[in-house]
Amino acid sequence: MDWITIISTTLKSAVGVETVLYGLAAIGINIHFGYTGLLNFGQAAFMGVAGYGLAVTVAVMNLPFWLGILVGLGAAVLLAVLLGIPTLQLRADYLAIVTIAAAEIVRLIFRSVAFKDVFGGSDGQRGFSDGFYALNPFPEGDYGFNLGPVPIFFNHRLLWVLLVGWLLIAVCCGIVYLLMKSPWGRVLKAIREDEDAVRSLGKNVFSYKMQSLVLGGVIGCLGGFVYGLAFASVQPDIFGTETTFYCYTIVILGGAARVLGPVIGSMIFWVLLVLVYGVLSEAVAAGYIPFMTSIQVGPVRYILVGLGLILLLVFRPQGIFGDKREIAIDAR
């Protein structure tokens, strides 16, 4: 078995692009769900409108890269407002389904043949990331180091994406940290517990929910940018409900309403996915698991990841950073 490859890919995935982009989306969800109690199941749509906002502006309309970023951000804010105005009065579980529905609508429109000229149909758009890579300060080449025998190298493009991505994560975590220990964050948490009580204390619940939705949406949309830029393309299906589910999983894994929860959750999630796959496929290739073929590795990986998720949450229902006491309250 090629342990070096396994370890190297696993370590790289811990800081890789997927970790970054799911981490960002999960930070957004953490604000929505973890702190405010908004069951927003449409996070993928925020990522989507951002990615497509950028892509369409640059690739279809041939406008500059920075304008694309602004359009993407604007689209995320607009989506939050459009989604929020009618839905924020709904009870949590109803909100969940409405946001899922809205996100699916957004995805289906991106994907549809009718709008193929704009959004590119099921293949999406590409060719909008040059502006970003033009800013890359790293000359072409591979960067990294050897951890003992394990090589950990990224090429200049990836390194640039990762640098920006992790900076974004750091900034977002900093913002979340500052906000959540402020009175503003306190109002959010109170809304999570009981809106009516908060209303009776003179806080404009709707406005706070909206602020939360916009903030989380904008942070989520950064994930959409990272996706688009790292893969130099956007595709509709990545912005489906599956992505949102995974983000929730990540939030809960790390511990809801914890600043670093989503980041650690994302790392765990991707490490789990990559490690399990690496070990399995190598073991099968080496003939250690004679009853399995290499095609079966794919499904078995998910079976094991599913099991891993179950076990993690069975034995640590509050997530990695979560507070057991919080879980004990009102465990219904």
Add this chain to the structure above:
Amino acid sequence: MRRAVIAFTAFLGGLVFLLAGPAHAGPAECQGLKGTLKLQGQPVNGVKIAVTTEGGQPVKEVATNAQGAWDVQVDKPGKYKVTLDVSSLPQNAEVRGGTNVRTLTVYEGNCSAVLFALQPKGAPGQQQNASAEESPFWTQFAQLTFEGINLGLIIALAALGLSLVYGTTGLTNFAHGELVTLGAILAYAFNVGMGLHLIPAAVIAVIVAAALGYAQDRFFWGQLRRRGTGTIAMMIISIGVALFLRYVFLLFFGGQNEAFAQYTAQPGVQIGPISAAPKNFVAMAVELVVLIVVGVALLRTRTGKAARAVADNPALAASSGINVDRVIRIIWTLGGGVAALAGVMLGLSQNLKYTMGQDILLLIFAGVTLGGLGTAFGALVGSIVVGLFIQVSTLWVPPELKSVGALAVLIIVLLVRPQGILGRRERIG
């Protein structure tokens, strides 16, 4: 009589080719344009056809032979114009659609077919003809309404199981779609794998799935409840379970579509404006009966009421002498069985695939929510609304976006009635 024989021979042409050796099956030696003229199935002889280049330079002029066929070979690939000489048509014939000119491309080493559809003179032109043949709006509407109810009932059945479990335990079970798939795959295993007829296979599948539902709660969810695992953690665990089950299915069932051994591609019958397969009616009847029986049972029977009591307040239910675990287990058993039945019905009406449950999960959730969370009849009403809107909305939106219609309706209804159609608002203070 002779013509019939010729037609028959032509019809069997394919078979001839099949029997012929590879020599016949080689690439056709042809580069040009060709076509066959027929009027009401009979070849038309002696019609003049002129081929020119795109620019108008004449290439060749031919007439159709006894079989109605003509062909023009050209030297260079490229665009050519084909004109049918209307005056050479038989008295009683005309070209459908009116235009007698076709412009098309000839590709290197290939012949392109040219079609001039003929029709008896005096018959309406093709354009009008087509719209005359088109079924009226209401026929389509009726068909789609029927399909909507058909789909809605399947969703409702699946939604019922979800709603029951959600109602009693507060678990948002993202693995419910997989329970639906499980039912279908179990039935498939008994049906195709073991050779039972579908009906007993389905019955056994539902029973086995119900037993598995019981076991799930007994050995898994129930244990988690006992440990005091919160509903949110359970929800994420259910995502894990969904992944687990889905890929177990992929491993053992494979990624392809399958169908049951019986009732596949059952020919439809026409009833008024609706065409439907007999199996649809049986399935709908079964679904409706199950839904109503379960719904009424929840409202009327002691266990049903106990289930609602447990949903409201498990601790108080226990204090009233209700064995909460038992009630939940009954609900899981029922939910598992009903979900499996939904899977069988879905497999019967469509096909089986390892993602079949996952693919309708969103619709299930939409149905449950639209009707009002946790109410049995709400799930029924909500699902049918969802089913109807999916189908009927295609009258106006492209079918690829048909879910958009349903989801948009969901959003709109919830805006007007935030508690769902049959849900009740909660009292404040």
Add this chain to the structure above:
Amino acid sequence: MRAETTTSERKAAALAAFKDLAHDPGVPKPDPILVVDDVVRRFGGLTAVDVKHVEIQRGSITALIGPNGAGKTTFFNQLTGFDTADAGSWTFNGRRMNGVPAHKVARAGMVRTFQLTKALSRLTVMENMRLGAQQQKGENFWRALVPSFWRGQEDAITERAEDLLTRFKLAAKRDDFAGSLSGGQRKLLEMARALMVEPELVMLDEPMAGVNPALTQSLLGHVKDLREQGMTVLFVEHDMDMVRDISDWVVVMAQGSVIAEGPPDTIMSDERVIDAYLGAHHDAPLSESELTEQLQEAEAALEAEIEEETQK
């Protein structure tokens, strides 16, 4: 319109204001803070609230009593914007308040508590309290990002909260989650939190139900202090001892409408009120002699029983 008066004068002032009033439902008050007209709320066929006219005197403690299901809570819900009335209008400080959303009502200075408590479970008791404070600089998104903007205010709020918590015997629970409080403690928190708002009119929905009597007594002192600070208190309560002790005026509701108004003593001897609400037998608190009598009776009975049993 709030005149600056010295501490002891407040109660006297309130009593003086009520002195010459007629004891009719809907009687006009000299200086009403809240005026309600024709508020109606129906649930299906049930008319839960149908109040013709009521005024609440500024700077007084007014009790709202009435049998269960009389519509008191529903009435509160209408006034504070938590439910929409089918008809009617009301003014607070002369400002029309129909259709004003709940949070604006609270900001206007009219704060209510909930009968079925709404503790913010996964916030600590202290955070619950802090949340009550108004006009917090740190509740603005941008300022929240810079702690130095709101630190000072936060400290002041915390201090005030500590004070209240000590009074409400919750100081020891300061850093516990509110969700872990006992039923009575939640009531206390609910009330303390409402006081953090520093409202002009505080509306308490059965604040003392489930609170230990000894503590109730000390809290009543606090409520009286509130009046002395110029706050108006409107409260619903079924504990007649409390009503008698602190209220300056009592409004009685039954079946949705106000059926009587008056000072506590008068009201409690009102035939209709006794009938509908207080009960014929156990109207007033048992006098000392009655109490001993009853106790002796009970004891005798018990002893007899026990004897019987031991003999068996």
Add this chain to the structure above:
Amino acid sequence: GGGSDTATQNSQSAAPSSAAPASKGDGTLTIGTLLPQTGSLAFLGPPEFAGVNAAIKEINEAGGVLGKPVQKFDTDSGDTTTNIASQSVDKLLSQKADAIIGAASSSVSESVIDKITGAGVLQFSPANTSDKFTTINDRGLYFRTSPPDKLQGRVLGDLIVSEGNDTVAIMAMQDSYGTGLADQITKTVTDGGGEVVERVDYDPKAADFSAEIAKIKAKNPKAIALVGFAETSKVIQELVKQDMPASKVKWYMVDGNMSNTNYLDMPKGTMKGVKGTTPGAASPDDFRKKLAAVDPKLEDYTYAPESYDAMNLIALAAEAAKSDAGADIAAKLAEVSKGGEKCTNFKECVDLLKAGKDIDYDGVSGPVEFNDAGDPAVATIGIYQYGDDNKYPTKAVEYRTGNIAG
């Protein structure tokens, strides 16, 4: 067999490298596969893997490439709903893959093409159909043996017209494969004098297709072109249900849904007379036997020929370049695919190469001649017809060869 040989080879290989995969060769041709083991295209995985494996088996039996057996690492491409393809590519790159075969989905290929070609590795897709790849910046490292949809669409459209269908409906799966084919069919039919009275693009994941079929039925067409994958069996059920069986309305199918297994459950005669097109000149039968040798459970053969050809072409190009480096292979791919002595399998071709001859590999999926963009330029399309047993025979009714571009 060769299979187990490769396995043992694999375990010894993949020496740790101190840097990111170099684009220089190391003497061993290392192939990575990035094909769907999971996700919405999971059903395409088995035939594609089988195609590659069958080719590798033959190559190694014929002595390998550059004197060494070909090494192979399999990875999962998933689908676009999850992001695992990029992780898989990372793994392959760190295992020093010289060429990566995949992905099946155009969208997935698009998301990793930068990563693969940026590392100097050859990307070779057996199934991508999106026309974006023709113009994409691939550093000359992207190739495909994908089914030549333009030609296929033309042939099918022509077939439909030549059978006298003047009103045609198209039921196309909504992705680049389906819409691309549908566009081509529409164009050919319209040019040829027919009319496309209804075109429905459907979401393959839709819960059911009754509304789509109802829409088509409303237009009462003479022929229906079904463009899609395995979900076509659902569509057919719906067609039969809504009273448009093959005996009443002519159905035409494409390579994505021409299957000899999917429709067997249906009543006899359901598919009778249905015609469809599939690329490839050779009779699929012999090839299927080859596949059965590597995967006896294989039921579906979609894209197996393309995968097989992809593998053979890479191996031949490596031989021709005398190097296993991605860029070197890429430089020779067009050369071995056209212009020279024709040969149809690795052994034959490699012998010619060793004899110093220029070769023209003609594959199972067609003659495969690459143009400058790395797309195949010529193809052969076979037209098949279903019989009473819901199967189509191994011999085509007709074959058409042509330039894909026109």
Add this chain to the structure above:
Amino acid sequence: MNAVPEREQHPAPETETEAQQDEAQQETVSKQAVSDRGDHLEGAREAVLRCDELIAGYLPGVNILNGADLYVREGELIGIIGPNGAGKSTLLKAMFGLVTIRSGTVTLKGEDITNMKAHSLVSRGVGYVPQTNNVFPSLTIEENLEMGAFQVPGRFKERFEFVAELFPALKERRKQRAGSLSGGERQMVAMARALMTEPSVLLLDEPSAGLSPKLQDLVFIQAQQINKAGVTVIMVEQNARRCLQICHRGYVLDQGRNAYTGTGRQLANDPKVIELYLGTLAKA
């Protein structure tokens, strides 16, 4: 939560000033705990239901009950009073199997029922009215009561007539969903629900809270009458005076342990109990 006091004999302070109150309370508690233990063992011998040295809590590591003792003899009416957060409700829940007991035992008619599930206690004749969340909000009043009679469905009609007589308001509204009821109406439903089963031991957690004075009296009279009819009643009350008036014996609970025990009258007249727990308001 204060630290668990040592189980040592402390000299009781002779005089107390207001400022010393808290401290004094602490000391009295410890003292009482020890002296009570003997009484408890003495009295508990023929008890229907008894708890011995119960330790229980919700969160890991935090005990709410710190060795509470309680016994009730056949046909007795017991009152439990104490400050908010003393653990009264927790004690009832622990007896009834709704809170996990960490150590100590609960015995019902000689049978060890420690940590037994609530529903099996119901079938053993124990009834319980919780303090909060005491109705099924989405069920109608009638269905709520039906749930009360879950184990004896046959007798529903008869029992329903009985409780409807007690609380006529309920009969009128039998089809109304409990979730829309007022606080007091809910309390009635809760009480009525517990009366549906005719339990032999009835645990009431603040049954009078939120009720109008008239109905409060009714509740106390009813509790007394039920008790006279042979039902053993344990009642937690904040309306402490009324409670002590009708109960045979009373317990004062503080910080999860018995602070005082005695007959209702003894407690009601004990100056310390008055000062610390009863207040003087009602006496005036």
